[in-house]
Amino acid sequence: MSNTLTVSAPGRICLFGEHQDYLGLPVIAAAISLRLRITGTPREDRKIHIDLPDIDQNESFYLQPEIPYENERDYYKSVLNAWHRKGASLKSGFDLSLTSSIPINAGTSSSSALVVAWSYFLAQFAPQGTPLLDLADLAYKAEVEEFGEPGGRMDQTSITFGNVIYLESQPAPYVETLPPISGTFVLGDSQQAKDTLGVLKHVKYGMLDAIKKIKASDPSFSLHTYSAAQAEQYKSLLTSDEYTLLKGNLSDRDILREAKRLLQSSDPDPVTFGELLNAHQFNLREAKRISTPKINRMIDYALEAGALGAKINGSGGGGCMFAYAPEKPEVVAEAIERAGGKSYIITIDEGVRLENN
Numbered sequence: 001m002s003n004t005l006t007v008s009a010p011g012r013i014c015l016f017g018e019h020q021d022y023l024g025l026p027v028i029a030a031a032i033s034l035r036l037r038i039t040g041t042p043r044e045d046r047k048i049h050i051d052l053p054d055i056d057q058n059e060s061f062y063l064q065p066e067i068p069y070e071n072e073r074d075y076y077k078s079v080l081n082a083w084h085r086k087g088a089s090l091k092s093g094f095d096l097s098l099t100s101s102i103p104i105n106a107g108t109s110s111s112s113a114l115v116v117a118w119s120y121f122l123a124q125f126a127p128q129g130t131p132l133l134d135l136a137d138l139a140y141k142a143e144v145e146e147f148g149e150p151g152g153r154m155d156q157t158s159i160t161f162g163n164v165i166y167l168e169s170q171p172a173p174y175v176e177t178l179p180p181i182s183g184t185f186v187l188g189d190s191q192q193a194k195d196t197l198g199v200l201k202h203v204k205y206g207m208l209d210a211i212k213k214i215k216a217s218d219p220s221f222s223l224h225t226y227s228a229a230q231a232e233q234y235k236s237l238l239t240s241d242e243y244t245l246l247k248g249n250l251s252d253r254d255i256l257r258e259a260k261r262l263l264q265s266s267d268p269d270p271v272t273f274g275e276l277l278n279a280h281q282f283n284l285r286e287a288k289r290i291s292t293p294k295i296n297r298m299i300d301y302a303l304e305a306g307a308l309g310a311k312i313n314g315s316g317g318g319g320c321m322f323a324y325a326p327e328k329p330e331v332v333a334e335a336i337e338r339a340g341g342k343s344y345i346i347t348i349d350e351g352v353r354l355e356n357n
Contacts, residue, residue, distance in 0.1 A: 006357050008038075028166050028259060035349070040096040081146070120352045133160075153167065186336060190295050207246070275309060299321050
């Protein structure tokens, strides 16, 4: 192994199942061609030194059995602590440099890309190989469980495996690789910070409250098995918002199932794929209310410019959208810019990987 090691990890977009993994429902996600890179060289002492040239900052600390946290979401340390609890230990520290083209706090999982890339970097120094599902699980623990965060497993798993995946998180993680839809996407950053906690208060906890009320009346109720048509029978039990969320979640579940069948077909129709994205966005905008006027405008401009489908990406209340634009992505990118967003033409990409130095 060369003295210098470089790993990279992609950002990700959620194609279908947005705001459903924490309800125990599956998601379909894709890794994208915006990537974060970590380059490292071993040191002779036990110091970890990280250069962050993108933001002109650096950070240093020393290895110890349980490294105390000094900042919120102290991911460099939480990954090391997670590895140590698995029985792994490092003989020396590293000089690291981190660069990224993934928008920050915009719903494309820049923090998960960091956690997965750093976990994978350290895995290269483990005595035996680490299966991808184990790597994704370690990254999930280091990013989510360690800090009591509300997220699911989609980000870490999608970034680890890459390309397009179908993920069930309950009762145990199950990953299925799907054939990617052909063509180009355009990511649009609204440059409005996403409001994860504010959105989750309404979308996640509102839905969990609705399920609790329904189960008190009908213990057999399940989001997995009950049809969208059956929602009507619970209307009297729920507030108006809860009933709207219930219908939206059942509809999004069915949209995902149709999308999975489409992607598994021998020749997926791009127009149908775009229509399913638009149907999902309708529910995210109208039922879950996670979109914003600016992102709605960016989506409208993208569709008018020829995109086949578009949706908000991530927790919402700001952040990014993306458009499926297999033809003339440059025209769609320009339209998103005219609507006030920052655009990136992207493709579906591999998961975390070693790079040639």
